[in-house]
Amino acid sequence: MDHQLAAALESGSFAHGLRTAIRMRGLTLEQVQHELADRGVVVSSVTLSYWSRGRSQPERAESIKAVKLLEGILDTPTGSLTALLAPPRPRGPRRAHVAVSIDRQRLWDEAHRLDRVMAQLGSQDEERLCLLSVHDRFQLDERRRPTRLTITEVLRAQRDRVDRALVIFQGRELGRTPKLTVVRGGWPGRVRTDEGAGFLVAEVMLDRVIDSGETAVIECALNYGSHAEPMTDYDRRLPYAARGYLLEIEFHQTAMPVRCHATTRPTIEHVRRDVHELSLGGAPHAHLALFDVAPGIHGLRWEWE
Template sequence: MEFAGALRQAIQASGLTLERIRHRLAQRGLTVSVASLSYWQRGRSRPRSRAVVATLEEILRVPAGTLIELLDDPVPGAVPARGGHAAGRAGGVQQSSLGGAAGAGPELWPDPEGYARVVGQLDLSSEHRLERLSIHDLYLLGPDRRPRALVVREVLRATGDDVDRVVRVHPVDDPATGARPEPEPAGLRYCRSGRVRAESGLIGFELVFDRVLAAGDTVVIEYELSRPAGDYERRFPRPVRDYLAVVQFHAEMLPARCYGFSRETGDAPRRRLGELWIGASGSAHLALGDVRRGIVGIEWEWE
């Protein structure tokens, strides 16, 4: 049986309302909205935290592992969009959409404790009331093969009222390697910067929308980072309907090969999704639909 069907049956058998289940999760320190519970049992999205699912098993009084074992592979198979020329070091698609609390998604990061410290200093109150419709990343490399900038555009939709911001976290160059100040998001469009926190090779920041959203409202945000980390991978603690990653190489420094990859956690091995071709534009891209939970990226090999 699929996860959604098993969860739906367990909820019906328990006799509990979704609001009651939400309340019992909250009593255990887990913030999950009624809308999320509804999406899970209808198959529109999947839980991002195994701890939440384990607690659901306890609340619904089903045997341990009954629901966890039915969770889908976090990243669906991809049909890479072709485009290139291209080889060694790996890059990946970076940044993270956060979960509704500091504990949502830390296992997707190499340093979960550092991640938790960064997001613990930011306002995550709106995270569980935002649906990710699309994320488009443009990753620019210079002639020295090093990353020059990451440009991000997102389309979000509010699933509740009074939503005014979103939190984003990215790995950045280790500040210990140079005297440059910590980067801040630049090129902001349709939003403004809120609090910014950086440590452990991560930068986290709030992006405040240009208006307060009511349920059903959509918003577009755009921002840039001038000093992203060398690897290019994006972490998905929450589902995203449409994801596009474009890596733009310098015209005088093209890799020999380029691949898409996925992995389940920050310390899990990469699984290649297929070779990406680089065309006359000197870029490669990876287009995915209905990405659920996990990590997706692009890697390349230099000659």
């Protein structure tokens, strides 16, 4: 075994050991991802990137299985990478810290299908861009149906020469997908979907190339047709902490809900919890404003009757 790889495996750092092993084998993260998929385990290249940079670590049974397979793929001694894994982070309400990041598999239903859609677009935006803040604005009509979702994101480059971002959307009826447009900050690129799982991933070409540390603002809109169903909730999935999140729901003046709650849950494995009830008054809108937002699923739900 190469001396450099041996030293990395003895460093005590799983991220360093994994990163060095991948580099020594001359593989890209996408190639490693495909090797794992060929062996029956689906792990996104974004997750592999997080593991190799120490932003998260394998903890679930499927992830531990992936690490064991990686030892064979990367030609490291059996048990060498597994031995570097730190003890699982404590779960439940008594934990004293917030996770730095959350595996996308724990944020989306059928996330393995989302991984496949994103893989069709090559390198993932999480590897190149960090989401600093996001503003979602939903507009509903008099029949309680969505007419337009506007998404505004403030992004910061994690490396040089970044020229595109990805927007992820999941809807109940993607077979009749709302049309996506780029309002400002760039222009639309490729769009890939999985209608069965309801996923749409759209590429936004930035209006200028940005280098590491520079920021960009993009605004996209999803316009719905008359086929849309009445809405009762909306949430945002954040794989890592963000500085701010603003969600606005604009109701029609003739179709106001009777109650509205802010909601949260750490992962899809948890039951959605009401944080507090919003006072609607007579205004035809509600909003949720969060700062220094923890990774997880945050949003609003409302009751019509």
